[in-house]
Amino acid sequence: xxxxxxxxxxxxxxxxxxxxxxxxxxxxxxxxxxxxxxxxxxxxxxxxxxxxxxxxxxxxxxxxxxxxxxxxxxxxxxxxxxxxxxxxxxxxxxxxxxxxxxxxxxxxxxxxxxxxxxxxxxxxxxxxxxxxxxxxxxxxxxxxxxxxxxxx
Amino acid sequence: xxxxxxxxxxxxxxxxxxxxxxxxxxxxxxxxxxxxxxxxxxxxxxxxxxxxxxxxxxxxxxxxxxxxxxxxxxxxxxxxxxxxxxxxxx
Numbered sequence: 001x002x003x004x005x006x007x008x009x010x011x012x013x014x015x016x017x018x019x020x021x022x023x024x025x026x027x028x029x030x031x032x033x034x035x036x037x038x039x040x041x042x043x044x045x046x047x048x049x050x051x052x053x054x055x056x057x058x059x060x061x062x063x064x065x066x067x068x069x070x071x072x073x074x075x076x077x078x079x080x081x082x083x084x085x086x087x088x089x090x091x092x093x094x095x096x097x098x099x100x101x102x103x104x105x106x107x108x109x110x111x112x113x114x115x116x117x118x119x120x121x122x123x124x125x126x127x128x129x130x131x132x133x134x135x136x137x138x139x140x141x142x143x144x145x146x147x148x149x150x151x152x
Numbered sequence: 153x154x155x156x157x158x159x160x161x162x163x164x165x166x167x168x169x170x171x172x173x174x175x176x177x178x179x180x181x182x183x184x185x186x187x188x189x190x191x192x193x194x195x196x197x198x199x200x201x202x203x204x205x206x207x208x209x210x211x212x213x214x215x216x217x218x219x220x221x222x223x224x225x226x227x228x229x230x231x232x233x234x235x236x237x238x239x240x241x242x
Contacts, residue, residue, distance in 0.1 A: 032208055033203040033205050033208050034203065034204050034205055035205065036207075038211065038212075039223075075230060075231070078223065079223055079227045082219075082223055086216070096217070097216040097217060099213065111201065112202050114202055114203075114213055115202040117213070118208060118213055121219070121220075125223050128223050128226060128227050129223075132229075132230030135230055135233075136233055136234075143237070143239075144237040144238045147240070148241070
């Protein structure tokens with residue numbers, strides 16, 4: 001069970017550190033084309049920053065910042081973004097996930113449309129992985145009883 | 153019965169090990185895997201997709217359908233874990 005931790009040093013350091021971890025996670029997602037990285041890795045880094053909130057503060061504080069309902073919405077939103085990127089290509093007249101056709105609605109040439117199509121699906125993957133990692137962490141660490149986690 | 157299972161296991165293992173002798177060498181440039189689609193990915197990635205990272209172009213573009221359902225598998229597994237473990241307070 002998670003016990004609340006009243007340690008000003010840990011809280012201050014984490015408050016300073018978490019924005020940089022999240023920035024790095026966003027960088028790994030957004031720059032996954034050009035360097036090692038991508039949606040899966042970046043999503044895990046974003047989830048790690050949230051886990052640090054849970055460990056350094058406590059569970060109600062963490063859930064106040066990122067509620068369970070939002071978490072569930074985000075976990076399906078990522079797959080939704082990915083699948084709809086594919087469907088957009090289908091609706092514009094190309095094959096499923098054939099991003100080149102997205103140049104009809106984006107102001108770029110077909111090659112760069114593939115680039116932005118890949119960016120869009122990486123964002124989708126990152127959102128899903130982040131939300132699923134967070135919900136797995138919260139459920140496993142409290143045995144599924146979020147509300148009673150601080151009672152004992 | 154136990155000895156029969158042992159003999160079958162040994163025979164299958166020997167056959168599998170014997171078959172590995174026909175595999176192409178590690179990193180062999182004339183192996184089927186290096187001749188079919190790999191040259192296209194290596195030569196045309198920047199030209200066709202605009203990304204400098206070959207891994208991403210294969211993962212997200214040429215094999216995008218695979219990655220879509222990888223994401224769906226993660227989503228389904230996570231939702232299943234939540235359904236099984238989560239016990240909200242009434």
